[in-house]
Amino acid sequence: xxxxxxxVLHEQLSEGFPDTHRNNSGEGADRRRVVEGVDQELNGQPxxxxxxxxxxxxxxxxxxxxxxxxxxxxxMLFVPVTLCMVVVVATIKSVSFYTQKDGQLIxxxxxxxxxxxxxxxxxxxxxxxxxxxxxxxxxxxxxxxxKYRCYKVIHxxxxxxxxxxxxxxxxxxxxxxxKTYNVGMDYxxxxxxxxxxxxxxxxxxxxxxxxxxxxxxLIMISALMALVFIKYLPEWTAWLILAVISIxxxxxxxxxxxPLRMLVETAQERNEPIFPALIYSSTMVWLxxxxxxxxxxxxxxxxxxxxxxxxxxPSQSTQGPDxxxxxxxxELRQQETLGHMESSxxxxxxxxxxxxxxxxxxxSDDSEEMSVSGGGGSGLxxxxxGKASDWNWDWNTTLACFVAILxxxxxxxxxxxxxxxxxxxxxxxITFGLVFYFATDNLVRPFMDQLALHQFYI
Amino acid sequence: MTVAVFFGCxxxxxxxxxxxxxxxxxxxxxxxxxxxxxxxxxxLSLLLSSLVWFIAMKASNDKDQQLQRGLLIFxxxxxxxxxxxxxxxxxxxxRKASEGLAALSEDERSPISVQxxxxxxxxxxxxxxxxxxxxxxxxxxxxxxxxxxxGESQYYxxxxxxxxxxxxLLHTFWGVVFFDGCENRRWWVIAVVVALHLLVSxxxxxxxxxxxxxxxxxxxxxxxxxxxxFSCGGSLQNIQQLLTCRKNDAGSEVAS
Numbered sequence: 001x002x003x004x005x006x007x008v009l010h011e012q013l014s015e016g017f018p019d020t021h022r023n024n025s026g027e028g029a030d031r032r033r034v035v036e037g038v039d040q041e042l043n044g045q046p047x048x049x050x051x052x053x054x055x056x057x058x059x060x061x062x063x064x065x066x067x068x069x070x071x072x073x074x075x076m077l078f079v080p081v082t083l084c085m086v087v088v089v090a091t092i093k094s095v096s097f098y099t100q101k102d103g104q105l106i107x108x109x110x111x112x113x114x115x116x117x118x119x120x121x122x123x124x125x126x127x128x129x130x131x132x133x134x135x136x137x138x139x140x141x142x143x144x145x146x147k148y149r150c151y152k153v154i155h156x157x158x159x160x161x162x163x164x165x166x167x168x169x170x171x172x173x174x175x176x177x178x179k180t181y182n183v184g185m186d187y188x189x190x191x192x193x194x195x196x197x198x199x200x201x202x203x204x205x206x207x208x209x210x211x212x213x214x215x216x217x218l219i220m221i222s223a224l225m226a227l228v229f230i231k232y233l234p235e236w237t238a239w240l241i242l243a244v245i246s247i248x249x250x251x252x253x254x255x256x257x258x259p260l261r262m263l264v265e266t267a268q269e270r271n272e273p274i275f276p277a278l279i280y281s282s283t284m285v286w287l288x289x290x291x292x293x294x295x296x297x298x299x300x301x302x303x304x305x306x307x308x309x310x311x312x313x314p315s316q317s318t319q320g321p322d323x324x325x326x327x328x329x330x331e332l333r334q335q336e337t338l339g340h341m342e343s344s345x346x347x348x349x350x351x352x353x354x355x356x357x358x359x360x361x362x363x364s365d366d367s368e369e370m371s372v373s374g375g376g377g378s379g380l381x382x383x384x385x386g387k388a389s390d391w392n393w394d395w396n397t398t399l400a401c402f403v404a405i406l407x408x409x410x411x412x413x414x415x416x417x418x419x420x421x422x423x424x425x426x427x428x429x430i431t432f433g434l435v436f437y438f439a440t441d442n443l444v445r446p447f448m449d450q451l452a453l454h455q456f457y458i
Numbered sequence: 459m460t461v462a463v464f465f466g467c468x469x470x471x472x473x474x475x476x477x478x479x480x481x482x483x484x485x486x487x488x489x490x491x492x493x494x495x496x497x498x499x500x501x502l503s504l505l506l507s508s509l510v511w512f513i514a515m516k517a518s519n520d521k522d523q524q525l526q527r528g529l530l531i532f533x534x535x536x537x538x539x540x541x542x543x544x545x546x547x548x549x550x551x552x553r554k555a556s557e558g559l560a561a562l563s564e565d566e567r568s569p570i571s572v573q574x575x576x577x578x579x580x581x582x583x584x585x586x587x588x589x590x591x592x593x594x595x596x597x598x599x600x601x602x603x604x605x606x607x608x609g610e611s612q613y614y615x616x617x618x619x620x621x622x623x624x625x626x627l628l629h630t631f632w633g634v635v636f637f638d639g640c641e642n643r644r645w646w647v648i649a650v651v652v653a654l655h656l657l658v659s660x661x662x663x664x665x666x667x668x669x670x671x672x673x674x675x676x677x678x679x680x681x682x683x684x685x686x687x688f689s690c691g692g693s694l695q696n697i698q699q700l701l702t703c704r705k706n707d708a709g710s711e712v713a714s
Contacts, residue, residue, distance in 0.1 A: 448591075
């Protein structure tokens with residue numbers, strides 16, 4: 001699914017940003033001319049000095065442009081993350097379906113409503129282990145398919161997964177929203193709506209469409225996947241999966257034998273534009289993609305994660321930052337897809353809202369579970385609470401996780417700019433999100449509650 | 459406890475900050491990043507101070523109300539001091555970043571000046587502080603309930619909203635003045651900012667006697683506004699030019 005979107009986005013942006021890349025190439029060309037002009041003036045100097053000067057000035061320009069565009073790309077990541085989170089939080093707060101426990105996926109067969117804490121911990125560890133091994137197997141499968149040039153299989157896989165998301169999940173979502181707001185709807189109208197939504201989505205994602213529409217679809221799809229996960233993954237399993245996914249991401253991208261790295265290297269060896277979908281699946285590759293497709297790149301492909309942004313390079317490379325920014329973010333926001341998560345990439349996309357959107361389920365279970373014996377399902381928990389909001393939801397925790405995740409994104413991009421090589425996008429954000437979630441929930445919440453009680457201000 | 463209360467209080471509390479964000483920060487990516495990082499630094503300070511308070515609370519007697527209140531007051535004071543420490547730390551970080559940006563740019567000038575960074579950082583602190591103080595209260599105001607049913611003040615939401623607005627704007631002005639003091643090595647300025655912050659927080663201990671906390675906070679707000687305006691280069695001439703819509707070189711500098 002992610003791959004689909006990435007692919008689409010990539011193609012879309014190749015057409016959607018002609019002016020951007022023209023500007024960039026214009027600037028870059030000017031710079032190059034300036035540099036060459038300077039070099040020509042230094043005729044008196046020994047020839048050896050000039051190449052090094054040229055290299056230095058080029059590097060400086062690149063770095064400066066990197067930082068200038070860096071801020072823009074960070075914002076391009078912020079906006080979709082924020083929007084996706086807003087959608088997920090709004091859905092969680094209004095549509096109760098997504099917080100009801102209606103069973104679990106086959107990937108997580110062990111139940112979490114056990115008698116002892118130890119049993120629960122064990123079950124969640126086992127669930128997480130199963131899920132992670134599924135992810136690893138899928139990643140390897142994908143790498144193998146790519147290595148043996150089974151592009152059709154990959155294409156078909158992507159199309160099926162996006163079909164599932166766009167039609168089936170959105171149908172369920174719409175149904176639940178109608179139920180929540182007690183809207184009467186006939187099947188004919190519903191079929192028309194879903195059909196239009198799905199077909200336009202498929203076109204936008206796999207072919208061409210207006211850029212904003214594409215981005216909107218990506219956000220909606222991320223949110224849908226996130227919601228499915230919130231519904232079907234029990235809490236401790238979810239936390240564990242998040243943590244392990246970020247570790248796996250680190251390993252897969254940085255280790256020499258990591259699957260993602262092998263993927264990228266294979267694509268580089270073949271000297272072909274990396275299958276965009278695959279690229280996006282691996283969190284780092286959007287940058288590497290730029291490097292590869294950038295024929296005029298002055299840097300070696302291995303070096304440049306950020307070069308494309310600073311290059312006065314042909315369209316593809318300069319679009320890289322634009323779509324790359326979005327897709328990386330989008331990946332970051334993605335969660336494992338449900339039925340067709342047979343794609344490992346998906347798994348890489350953890351929804352960032354997950355920590356922040358988690359609170360209701362977690363809080364209700366934690367606080368209520370202890371006090372309510374034999375309660376089952378969040379419906380019972382709701383009735384126990386005496387508050388207006390159904391769960392013991394804390395907006396401060398949501399806000400804290402949101403800020404932490406955004407800062408994690410910033411730091412990741414900063415590291416990318418500093419190291420200029422492929423880096424995993426998830427670990428820092430996920431770590432920050434987890435740390436801040438637990439810290440805010442357990443430490444800050446009682447403090448702020450007491451302050452609000454007495455109306456003290458800090 | 460009505461939707462009207464919700465919207466009214468949220469606009470009171472966050473209106474100025476939101477307007478400042480939309481008009482001055484939203485268009486520039488660098489400023490947005492500095493804003494979010496400022497919010498993050500405030501969050502860090504809150505985390506550490508609530509950790510300290512939590513430990514103190516757990517180590518003490520739960521039943522003793524006076525002791526708990528005393529611990530809370532200690533927690534507030536410690537949090538204020540820690541916020542200022544983190545503001546200083548953020549200043550140092552921004553200085554370094556600014557030097558880096560200046561070194562890399564063509565004309566050796568950073569794309570954003572220290573005063574702009576001070577304003578954005580202060581606003582980041584203020585928005586986060588206001589949000590943490592107000593958001594849960596706003597969420598509760600949408601649900602059922604009667605304000606002050608046990609004899610407390612009926613104006614809880616309204617006073618919270620006004621106090622939040624004051625605190626948000628105060629953080630902005632303190633940020634400007636604080637960074638200016640650090641830049642020009644005027645340490646008394648920093649001491650005054652810390653003292654004023656302690657004073658404003660301390661005044662809230664008088665709640666629910668709102669006459670003791672809100673008007674003084676607003677007086678301090680107005681004086682801080684005037685001080686920060688003059689400290690970042692404003693003058694009466696600028697105001698005059700603004701009001702008479704005349705453009706000038708000096709005027710456009712302040713506006714940038």
